[in-house]
Amino acid sequence: MLWIALHLPLLSLETFAATLLNELAESALALVDAHHIVSANAAARALGVKPGLKRATALAIAPQITLGQADPARDAQALIAVAHTALAFTPSVVIEPAPADAAPHTVLLDVQMSLRYFGGLPALRQRLHAALAPLGHRLHTVSAATPLGAALLARVHRELDCADLDATRRALAQAPIWLLGPGRAHWEALQGMGLRTLADLGQVPRAGLARRFGEQVLSEFDRAMGQRPDPREPIALPPSFDTCLELFARADTGEQLLVGAAVLLTRLVAWLSAQHAFVRRFTLAMHHEQRSRRDAATPGVTTLAIALAEPSRDHAHLLVLLRERLAPLQLPAPTLELSLHAEDIVQRAPPNTELFPTPASEHEGLTRLIERLQARLGPEQVMRIAPVSDHRPERATVCRAADAQMRPVRAARASAPPADLLVRPVWLMQQPEPLAERDAGPLLDGQALRLLSGPERIETGWWDAGLVERDYYIAQQPGGALVWVYRARRPVAPQTPSWFLQGRFG
């Protein structure tokens, strides 16, 4: 057996910083629980704020410090994302139960079966680090032969490899005794007995230890040393994905929301990678602050549903889409909390990476381009046109919103135009433009048009109230350009114009 323990020493601070805007996340931060500082980042420590101080004392020392409430639920969500990422490397991933007085900050991976596939421990460790990098946590990675041993060692060592049980035992022997959960409670007494390391603990009589400190110490010691079985229950992936993030400051603009949404998307991508899936649609919900209790008109939640033409788990692409959709959004009230829900996923093989552009990669890039354009401009602004069998020129072409998914980049069929196709101009006026008349002939821009060809009579549409009775001519402007004009055969009233400009030959 070989276990890798991932310990995240700064998890609480990092998850808190993730809810802040970038510039604030770099400044002095500390977390408070029950009016006492429980953790502080490097900038805060430099100012003299350390764990154990009272909240008021910390504020007196460093008035500019940003204080946040410690939130085990928030940390647990972040840790789940780490565990999901780790699931890409082994099916048995365990979230190590916490010592009595702290949130769980350690994830265990049983990698014995994965070593060969990933090419050995160093390669696996490297890939693990690369996969976890987007989550932005500081990591301790320790491999050891027992799960508890790995978890304990990860809390004191940044990086350590114990190849077998003997090496694990040797490393544990050097470890301080307070690592054991009960050991911390009895720390004073143990120290008074001269027991400082686990090796010391192993040398004293077991019966006496059990009588004095309880069975718990021995049990934990034995499991760490591999002298007692230590079965673990691996985590299972939930069938649908839900995560949420409470924002530290109220977010008014899309840009502020995006900072939080990026964190949620990273977790989504981790969940997708764990099951080799791609998301087809997801929903971002923004929970608003109620301005006042009576203000029932303000909706409590704004949801933004994002459907993808091509299932994806590319964080950058999802973020770009979200940015385009958030930018024009008018929020009814400041946002306090974000949540992300995803259910509709597709499982398929990951795309091959390619060195040179191929039709497949171009297809994907094009889909993404169209998706981006649709997200920014609105889906109805990206259109295709299609011919319709109708003789009336204004109805012979329909525009419809293009679907990025049915985008056809296949080799175009060589479409030879039918020889008997009627002559039609490329440009068609939205509304036929009435023309002035002189000597019964049409004028365009004050100049007489010369009729070159025609008439072509179109008389149709009596069945759908769109009756047209027109004689079409191809006419030439004095400059030489060709236009398409018609004469209405039945002017409704004597004063109404009878000549109209229908199109231009582009």
Place this chain on the structure above:
Amino acid sequence: MDRMPATLSAAAALAMPRQVLRPESLHPALWLGHQLGRHADSAVPSGFAPLDAQLPGRGWPRRALTELLLPHPGVGEIRLLAGSLVAAQQAGRLVMLFDPPVNLSAFALAALGFDVEQLLIINTRSRVIAGSDSLWALEQALKSGHVGAVLAWLPPRLRAERLRRLQLAAHAHDGPAFVLREMSAAQRPTAAPLRLALRAGGADVLAVRVLKRRGPPLEAPIKLELPPVLSEAARERVAAVAELHAATFVNLAA
């Protein structure tokens, strides 16, 4: 100071014995004033031999903007560009049209050889989006490099730096990129390496004036015979009428 003549004569001595070094053979960006420039990428033939002969690289440039100035839509610009756009479609690539000024007729485009289903039309000016400009979409399409050919009608009185931005984005675009602008833009400089003015030169004839190219200036407009709209009979009739007009004019003058 005293070393300079020596250097010069040394350079002259080096250059003298061989035949004259041809600068245009050194690098695609070098050419002599009386020659046409070349492009590193092969150009896209326009389908009109008289025009190709006057364009650097013998065709529409790739990875660069081609600016076309026209007085109004409908002088024959689609028939001029149809050849290169259809070629892009037949190579299996997408053609995008940005902000066409008037509605397009699917039948007419199909008659020109287009696969209408593969044309993507993008309206960027139908609503104003805060904090962005209408050229954003065009720039994205050019930058992505996945679009086969781009045809865009630019808003009037566009500032030169906006066009320069597009020209930079076009470096990533492997295909022709046409931007169509109003005639009065000819007064202002352009970042596009090729700029043509289009004008109707008669029925089914397009007069193309080359305003800017990598090469010597061209004074006379190029007359291009476009694929005809008029039938054979109609054209004969037009020609007869034109002769008649000319004859009348001569008679009157005499």
